[in-house]
Amino acid sequence: MADAAIIPAVNEDESALATPFVKCLLRLVRAQDSYGSWEGKPDPELLADFIVTKQKRREIPIIGDPDPDVLWRLDLYYAAVGLAIEERAGLMASPMMKISHEGFGRVLLTAGRLVVLSKTLRDVHRFGFETLRNLAEAGTKLVDGAIVAIEIYPDAARA
């Protein structure tokens, strides 16, 4: 019992890394590694920049323009949502994102004629998650929502 209390974060990270959503995200991140320079890197390290702890967040200005790196992570995140939807529903879900230079915008994921996800984005320059578990949960929730929509409107999704 004492052990469990001491190392919960490690267990948490391991189960987060095992979720289908995070696996999709890792596949997409590794797919960007054209020169094999990340081959020896462990998974948590590859996702390190997706984690923005409370303290880190406090250090980021409240208003700011998103840099290309954070936009790249945002792209990968929603592409991973699309990929995980595809794995579960067997339907391609393609993302379309539009972000102003100030970090406000919208993302849509569509499958056939169905909008499976629609989300307003703001404060994109501070995009990130408190823990790996939060990352896994947030992504999985978006995938779940899309799957429900596909189940409700199967014809539009297959159109």
Added chain:
Amino acid sequence: MADAAIIPAVNEDESALATPFVKCLLRLVRAQDSYGSWEGKPDPELLADFIVTKQKRREIPIIGDPDPDVLWRLDLYYAAVGLAIEERAGLMASPMMKISHEGFGRVLLTAGRLVVLSKTLRDVHRFGFETLRNLAEAGTKLVDGAIVAIEIYPDAARA
């Protein structure tokens, strides 16, 4: 009969201007006239830049970056499609457009959870129509297609 042969273009323009789609487009163009400087301008003049005749088209380079004016017209054009859909179906159709700086991209119009229009865009720097009639027909065709989609998937469109 001889008269009809001489002035068909004028009649054509008049009937083009009377279509619901072109009326929507004109409303949106006039809505951008914050200082009232176009108040005295006749409708065909306001749409003049949407008309790119064969000859004008030949003068535009085949490859080119779209300028802000042509992107503005493209925005208005798809916003007018959305507005005309709204008039006919009573559902708000919101456009989302993403264009690369090279003039390639995609536009989506969604109503509720339904994608009522999805179109790949290319050669945006040469966006325009041969005649007012062509403009009216092309826009009306997009509106018609969206209305058909809404009739097929009414629940998704109202979600």
